[in-house]
Amino acid sequence: MSSWVLAGVLRAVVLGVLWWALSGAGADYLIYGLVSVALATGMSLLLLPPSARRSPRDWPRRLGSSIVLLGWFLGQSVLGGLDVARRALARPVDIDPDVVVAPFALEPGHARQLALALMNLMPGSMVQQVVTADGEPADNTAEGPVLPPAAVQLHTLSPALDPADQWARLQRRVGAAFGD
Structure with missing residues (x-):
């Protein structure tokens, strides 16, 4: 089976289940769901074509790593939310804003972009800013980065939160989920 067909079927199933869960599976809207799932599947194949370098034998490991990433992210979000609430309610307020520079461990691509989004x-x-090895802004244009990015500046409520360690752990988990 071609990787395009397999990717299309898997994406259609995932998008169909997502539509079903969000719509309440109402029969009145079935035609809208079919059209929406077909268009979203086609768009996803166009924007993110299937990669021949990924073997279906890697899927169980990547799925397991993705589940671990999701669980870790949710746990960190709850713990972080509780910590932020505690700091905000403490008198005096227990914050000491700081900016910490932490290196990229992931290669440029989807995994790095996901790590940046999850960190935020x-x-x-x-993530305050993506910087070069010299600490200069690695601004992006439509053609890509002007200077090669090497690290991120992480704005944190307190250095005690150790955002550089959290960033490193997040990158490891995202890398495992992407099979990098």
Whole structure:
């Protein structure tokens, strides 16, 4: 079976289940669901073509790593949210904002982009800027980065949160989920 057909079927199933869960599986809207799933599947294949370098034999390991990543992310989000709430309610307020520079462990691509997005969703720290090895901004244009990015500046509520360690652990988990 071609990788395109397999990718299309798997994506259609995932998108169909997602539509079913979000719509309440109402028969009145079935035609909208079929059209939406077909268009979303086609768009996903166009925007993210299947990669021949990924073997279906790797899927169980990648799925397991993705589940571990999701569980870890949710746990970190809850713990981070509780910590932020504790800091905000403490008198005096227990924050000491700081910026910490942490290196990239992931190669440029989807895994790195996911790690950047997830880091911004975790309470207490966020990616302030992507920087070069010299600490200069690695600004992006439509053609890509102007200077090669080497690290991120992480804005944190307190250095005690150790955002560099959290960033390193996040990158390891994302890398495992992507099979890198």
